[in-house]
Amino acid sequence: DAGVTQSPTHLIKTRGQQVTLRCSPISGHKSVSWYQQVLGQGPQFIFQYYEKEERGRGNFPDRFSARQFPNYSSELNVNALLLGDSALYLCASSLESGLGTDTQYFGPGTRLTVL
Amino acid sequence: AQSVTQLDSQVPVFEEAPVELRCNYSSSVSVYLFWYVQYPNQGLQLLLKYLSGSTLVKGINGFEAEFNKSQTSFHLRKPSVHISDTAEYFCAVTSFGNEKLTFGTGTRLTIIP
Numbered sequence: 001d002a003g004v005t006q007s008p009t010h011l012i013k014t015r016g017q018q019v020t021l022r023c024s025p026i027s028g029h030k031s032v033s034w035y036q037q038v039l040g041q042g043p044q045f046i047f048q049y050y051e052k053e054e055r056g057r058g059n060f061p062d063r064f065s066a067r068q069f070p071n072y073s074s075e076l077n078v079n080a081l082l083l084g085d086s087a088l089y090l091c092a093s094s095l096e097s098g099l100g101t102d103t104q105y106f107g108p109g110t111r112l113t114v115l
Numbered sequence: 116a117q118s119v120t121q122l123d124s125q126v127p128v129f130e131e132a133p134v135e136l137r138c139n140y141s142s143s144v145s146v147y148l149f150w151y152v153q154y155p156n157q158g159l160q161l162l163l164k165y166l167s168g169s170t171l172v173k174g175i176n177g178f179e180a181e182f183n184k185s186q187t188s189f190h191l192r193k194p195s196v197h198i199s200d201t202a203e204y205f206c207a208v209t210s211f212g213n214e215k216l217t218f219g220t221g222t223r224l225t226i227i228p
Binding site: 042043048058101102103 | 160
């Protein structure tokens with residue numbers, strides 16, 4: 001089975017622009033989470049979606065938004081990009097929400113560079 | 116709130132020597148603990164996880180970790196490392212009913228031939 005896939009792999013934007021990142025979970029997984037990993041740091045939780053509903057949100061500004069589609073794929077949108085948004089954006093999928101025990105499987109990430 | 120501290124940002128080890136990567140956590144509730152590995156330019160891969168039961172957890176690639184509740188630690192060990200173990204290692208914590216993983220800042224393991 002294919003793992004978690006993300007697109008694009010790399011992206012270069014300028015300050016003030018908007019960006020959309022995409023994620024396809026492992027087949028059968030209904031939960032998708034997004035993380036931001038700034039260079040030299042651990043991943044920081046942004047959002048978790050389960051069955052198209054937001055189940056959790058990290059400490060990120062409203063410029064960050066996401067949604068989950070009926071096929072469980074997900075998009076992360078970031079508006080009004082800042083230099084500090086430059087990071088590796090990771091998507092993770094898991095079987096179900098709410099337990100905390102399920103393994104989260106990570107995709108390869110999208111590297112966003114904001115100039 | 117939960118937090119994770121990885122005490123060493125970089126650990127150099129000679130090939131075939133043992134290694135321990137340290138992780139301490141803070142939480143007001145019972146925790147689930149994870150170790151992930153990140154190879155260059157890749158996403159994170161689960162090495163092992165502790166949910167309950169035996170405090171010694173065995174994972175992939177010969178790694179193991181021991182949960183110590185009194186010391187709030189979850190250190191990762193391998194008895195003999197290989198060049199292929201060169202990577203960044205992240206400790207993470209969550210709790211029941213919470214799928215948000217809180218990660219440490221990572222430990223870069225460098226294997227010296």
